[in-house]
Amino acid sequence: MPGGKPYPRDSAPTAVAGAAGALVVSLILALASGPVVAPPDAAVLGEIQRAARAEQWVSLPIGERTVRVAEFFLGTPYVGGTLDTNPDREVCTVVLDGLDCVTLAEVSFNIARWLKGSPQTPEQLVKLVEETRYRNGRNTGYASRLHYTTEWFYDMGQRQLGTNLAGELPGAVTEFKRINFMTQNADKYPAIAAGGAPMISALKQHENRLSGLRLPYVPLSALGGAETRLRTGDLIGITTDREGLDTSHVGLFVRDEEGKTYFLHASSSQKMVVKQQGFLEAIKRQPRVTGVVVFRPREVGGF
Numbered sequence: 001m002p003g004g005k006p007y008p009r010d011s012a013p014t015a016v017a018g019a020a021g022a023l024v025v026s027l028i029l030a031l032a033s034g035p036v037v038a039p040p041d042a043a044v045l046g047e048i049q050r051a052a053r054a055e056q057w058v059s060l061p062i063g064e065r066t067v068r069v070a071e072f073f074l075g076t077p078y079v080g081g082t083l084d085t086n087p088d089r090e091v092c093t094v095v096l097d098g099l100d101c102v103t104l105a106e107v108s109f110n111i112a113r114w115l116k117g118s119p120q121t122p123e124q125l126v127k128l129v130e131e132t133r134y135r136n137g138r139n140t141g142y143a144s145r146l147h148y149t150t151e152w153f154y155d156m157g158q159r160q161l162g163t164n165l166a167g168e169l170p171g172a173v174t175e176f177k178r179i180n181f182m183t184q185n186a187d188k189y190p191a192i193a194a195g196g197a198p199m200i201s202a203l204k205q206h207e208n209r210l211s212g213l214r215l216p217y218v219p220l221s222a223l224g225g226a227e228t229r230l231r232t233g234d235l236i237g238i239t240t241d242r243e244g245l246d247t248s249h250v251g252l253f254v255r256d257e258e259g260k261t262y263f264l265h266a267s268s269s270q271k272m273v274v275k276q277q278g279f280l281e282a283i284k285r286q287p288r289v290t291g292v293v294v295f296r297p298r299e300v301g302g303f
Helices: 043-055 062-072 101-115 124-133 149-158 189-215 220-227 278-285
Strands: 025-029 035-039 092-095 162-164 235-240 247-256 261-267 272-277 290-297
Touching: 035 043, 043 062, 043 101, 043 124, 062 101, 062 290, 092 101, 092 124, 092 247, 101 124, 101 247, 101 261, 149 162, 149 189, 149 235, 149 247, 149 290, 220 290, 247 290, 272 278, 278 290
Parallel strands: none
Antiparallel strands: 025 035, 025 092, 162 290, 235 247, 235 290, 247 261, 261 272
């Protein structure tokens, strides 16, 4: 992540103070008792619904609708670690008043889906987030979360939520890389410490499987040619040369009506959600970048 440490897609626990007056809505799915919303005020979702109705977002393709949602969050404070506040129990938490790079992409995609379905309740949004955050769409514990971006894209592609696109882009390459950052840095993750040896063993199995998939990416040298094939709303994972790690940052590709390109992301260095003009330049400025992986959301029918 810009100006910060690279971690798997959920990132290691960090916190950045929110700006005064930031809108807040926190949605929680408690495994034992079913959907729970805390607090019950869904003010942010209501504002998004009103904007969507006024500007007819539902008539837009899923990618453009995803970007409209992400643009709603421009200026929202960067806050990491919001998925890891309860190390003893995996809770599907959705926080909208502070976002990191992954949660911005995740909630934007899922709110875009939510806006075209029914019922449009906070509980339903949490269910949609669970469907994309966890392996096979089910939260069965911390090890079931799709911690690595490349597996996140792969798993969603396998379940027809979109296309894991990198292998179809010009210049894509496939190289073996051992993915083991989390188990090699277990001290950075309270949930791993809480789960002990069984948790490490479960995560190692998933890391070994992911390493064996040898998923393609577009190297930086080929990104100029591949950029012409990208569409507004494509989710972008920035691959890294960091040992044991697949990606260091996530954002959204945007192309406007004049053909200008942008990288829309939650920036840890700028401490907020930003939209940077010049997609290629924005990617090249990322530390230790080797290229990108790409996921293209797909319009899925009702809930």
